[in-house]
Amino acid sequence: MKNIAIDINGTPHEIKKGVKPDFKIFARWFGDRYLVLASGDGDLFNPMNYNHLSTINKKDRERGKMLWELRSCSQECYSQYTLFLRSKNRTPYLLAQRRFRNGL
Numbered sequence: 001m002k003n004i005a006i007d008i009n010g011t012p013h014e015i016k017k018g019v020k021p022d023f024k025i026f027a028r029w030f031g032d033r034y035l036v037l038a039s040g041d042g043d044l045f046n047p048m049n050y051n052h053l054s055t056i057n058k059k060d061r062e063r064g065k066m067l068w069e070l071r072s073c074s075q076e077c078y079s080q081y082t083l084f085l086r087s088k089n090r091t092p093y094l095l096a097q098r099r100f101r102n103g104l
Contacts, residue, residue, distance in 0.1 A: 001030060001031050002014060002029075002030065003015050003016070003017060003028075003029075003030040004028065004029045004030070005021055005023075005025045005027075005028050006025065006026050006027035006028065006029075006082050006085060007023045007024070007025070007026060007085075008023075008024065008026055008047050008085065009085065009086070010082055010083070010084075010085030010086030010087070011086075012082075024056070025037070025070065026045060026047070026081075026085055027070075027078060027081055027082050027085065028070055029078060033072065034072070034073050034074065034075050034077070034078035035070040035071060035072055035073065035078075036070065036071060036073050036077065036078060036081045036096070036100065037068050037069070037070055037071075038068070038069070038070075038071045038073075038100060039060070039067055039068055039069075040060055040062075040063050040065075040067070040069075042100065042101045043097070044081060044093065044096055044097050044100055045068050046093060047085070048088060052068075055067050055068070056068055071100075073096075073099070073100050074099055074103070076099055077096045077099035077100045078096075080092040080093070080095045080096035080099065081093070081096040081100075084096060
């Protein structure tokens, strides 16, 4: 089964099971599961937003875990989010954000 991790520039990397990559994972695909970097409030991580960048390694005091975590999403949301990471165009980001919040 393929295990694909996406970096901040939208570049896909095939990683082996049990091996920790040397970069921050912003999206991930393995089998039929799709994950994107999102907050507990339902916001997708935007690397172009300074407020998001400054809180990437911070904990959420209300929930007691990391503020930004890989969270399950649909294939369409994953596709739009990875397109945004590659192009830095806000339109795919907004579409992915809507799909993520609506569970589509």
